[in-house]
Amino acid sequence: MASAADVIVVGGGVIGSAIAYYLSQEGTKVALVERGDVASGTSSACDGNILVIDKMPGYDSQLALKSQELLAELVESLDYDLEYAQRGSVLVVEDEKQAQVARDWFTRQKDAGLPMRYLEGKEVFEDEPLLAHDMVGLVECASDASLNPMAFVYGLISGARRAGAMIHPFTEVTGFLQDSTGVVRGVETTHGTISADKVVLAAGVWTPGLAATVGVNVPIKPRKGHILVAERSPHPARRKVQEFGYLLAKFGGTEGRSVEPDMDRYGVAMVFEPTEHGNFLIGSSREFVGFDQRCNHHVLELMARRALRFFPTIRDIRVIRTYAGLRPYTPDHLPIVSPVPTVPGLYIAAGHEGDGIGLAPITGRLIAQMIVGEPTAVATEPLRIDRFVNKEHKGE
Amino acid sequence: MMDDDTIVCRCEEVTVGQIRQAIREGAADVTGVKRRTRAGMGLCQGRTCEKIVMRILAQELGKPLSEFAPATVRPPVQPITFGLLAEGTDG
Ligand SMILES: Cc1cc2nc3c(=O)[nH]c(=O)nc-3n(C[C@H](O)[C@H](O)[C@H](O)COP(=O)(O)OP(=O)(O)OC[C@H]3O[C@@H](n4cnc5c(N)ncnc54)[C@H](O)[C@@H]3O)c2cc1C
Numbered sequence: 001m002a003s004a005a006d007v008i009v010v011g012g013g014v015i016g017s018a019i020a021y022y023l024s025q026e027g028t029k030v031a032l033v034e035r036g037d038v039a040s041g042t043s044s045a046c047d048g049n050i051l052v053i054d055k056m057p058g059y060d061s062q063l064a065l066k067s068q069e070l071l072a073e074l075v076e077s078l079d080y081d082l083e084y085a086q087r088g089s090v091l092v093v094e095d096e097k098q099a100q101v102a103r104d105w106f107t108r109q110k111d112a113g114l115p116m117r118y119l120e121g122k123e124v125f126e127d128e129p130l131l132a133h134d135m136v137g138l139v140e141c142a143s144d145a146s147l148n149p150m151a152f153v154y155g156l157i158s159g160a161r162r163a164g165a166m167i168h169p170f171t172e173v174t175g176f177l178q179d180s181t182g183v184v185r186g187v188e189t190t191h192g193t194i195s196a197d198k199v200v201l202a203a204g205v206w207t208p209g210l211a212a213t214v215g216v217n218v219p220i221k222p223r224k225g226h227i228l229v230a231e232r233s234p235h236p237a238r239r240k241v242q243e244f245g246y247l248l249a250k251f252g253g254t255e256g257r258s259v260e261p262d263m264d265r266y267g268v269a270m271v272f273e274p275t276e277h278g279n280f281l282i283g284s285s286r287e288f289v290g291f292d293q294r295c296n297h298h299v300l301e302l303m304a305r306r307a308l309r310f311f312p313t314i315r316d317i318r319v320i321r322t323y324a325g326l327r328p329y330t331p332d333h334l335p336i337v338s339p340v341p342t343v344p345g346l347y348i349a350a351g352h353e354g355d356g357i358g359l360a361p362i363t364g365r366l367i368a369q370m371i372v373g374e375p376t377a378v379a380t381e382p383l384r385i386d387r388f389v390n391k392e393h394k395g396e
Numbered sequence: 397m398m399d400d401d402t403i404v405c406r407c408e409e410v411t412v413g414q415i416r417q418a419i420r421e422g423a424a425d426v427t428g429v430k431r432r433t434r435a436g437m438g439l440c441q442g443r444t445c446e447k448i449v450m451r452i453l454a455q456e457l458g459k460p461l462s463e464f465a466p467a468t469v470r471p472p473v474q475p476i477t478f479g480l481l482a483e484g485t486d487g
Binding site: 037038039040044150154157158167169170228230231232277282295297300301304305307308314315316317318319320321322323 | 408421422423424425427428431432434437438439441470471472475476477478479481482484
């Protein structure tokens with residue numbers, strides 16, 4: 001079956017869905033092609049935190065803040081229950097040594113205009129009474145929120161569909177169509193060809209394989225993470241709590257934590273997220289083990305041990321399910337949201353590591369603006385794919 | 397025909413009607429229904445409702461029951477407390 005569209009979006013995760021949504025709101029005729037069901041890749045094996053608190057102060061955090069604003073609009077405009085709650089989030093500080101780094105982090109974010117507070121001493125336990133009693137500080141970001149990531153995808157997809165987008169689930173893209181000068185003309189799929197002058201590649205950790213078929217090198221690697229799901233139970237905290245050491249695990253520092261060596265080896269850092277259904281989720285881990293998505297029992301044990309370090313009262317609460325997902329990691333911790341200079345008409349929107357749910361609104365908006373030819377909501381220079389090419393030339 | 401108000405998943409209180417709605421929205425297998433409705437996400441992890449979900453899928457999509465398989469098992473096979481998991485008792 002051959003068909004045509006203005007823009008083809010490859011991938012029905014949160015990023016592809018947001019792009020399809022924003023583009024279709026502009027009146028663009030969109031075809032979204034997804035190999036499985038929508039929300040069946042990383043966007044179905046993750047948490048749903050919409051955070052500014054864990055971003056690098058500067059461009060990274062401003063991008064996340066802008067995305068939070070767009071999300072608040074989506075919550076109103078999408079006709080779908082996203083299970084959205086804006087309760088803020090906190091980073092918990094374990095000892096005085098960490099507190100020095102944490103205060104500096106807090107000051108830089110606050111000076112950049114983010115809605116942050118620093119609590120210490122007694123204030124910590126007035127705020128979150130069930131935290132282990134030797135905790136020394138809390139950094140709070142009031143604008144942080146959470147939602148159900150799969151509901152978010154379904155909501156974006158149904159919004160896009162209502163605005164005229166064609167959604168093709170269970171259809172795999174097997175190659176790109178190009179004219180004799182290399183300009184993109186569409187895609188080849190397991191159900192026939194679709195022609196379009198623009199194609200957006202939003203295939204998460206699977207982006208490099210597809211991009212390689214048109215000679216484009218995309219430095220995205222799968223970075224595996226595990227989650228423990230707790231039964232419905234009283235929550236040990238009233239909002240999202242992460243250990244400050246999570247930032248070290250994410251950005252690759254090692255200073256500031258005294259933990260058993262395997263905690264660092266598997267990038268284990270405590271992340272607690274309450275859900276709207278009365279369950280709670282415990283993360284996190286970070287490792288490069290290719291595309292293996294099976295749960296590693298040893299890592300699950302480490303995560304449970306780490307969670308008890310911060311929340312001793314959850315000892316008798318049961319874990320009912322565990323899963324692992326693959327974060328699309330890039331070497332500089334920023335996603336790629338960019339036209340591909342060597343293949344006119346091709347765009348890439350991938351590499352959001354542990355932030356894709358939160359950054360989906362701004363990513364969708366930016367790609368739509370690039371394609372329609374409007375000025376972009378934020379500068380997109382730091383998100384361009386050529387930044388990696390330039391690095392190689394400098395021999396880094 | 398089952399009534400739309402009948403509860404299928406007792407842990408998460410999901411009805412036949414909600415499952416039919418999820419299938420209309422694009423759910424094509426047990427996992428797709430689970431992700432859209434939470435059927436099978438409770439304490440029993442689908443042990444009681446999975447068969448019924450498969451039957452509704454077969455009915456709504458007009459396919460034989462044999463085309464549907466249970467969702468992939470997510471360990472632990474039995475719920476385990478954080479305390480026991482942390483001690484490595486299960487491994
Ligand atoms: C454990 C864990 C916790 C996380 N927690 C959070 C969090 O709290 N907050 C947050 O913001 N982010 C979080 N993330 C990160 C977030 O989940 C990802 O950044 C995001 O889901 C990536 O979305 P995506 O659309 O790029 O990828 P995906 O959801 O993987 O979508 C890509 C899609 O492309 C499809 N595809 C691949 N190849 C083809 C092809 N050839 N043809 C057609 N389709 C194809 C795939 O089937 C897939 O559905 C977490 C991730 C993990 C693993």
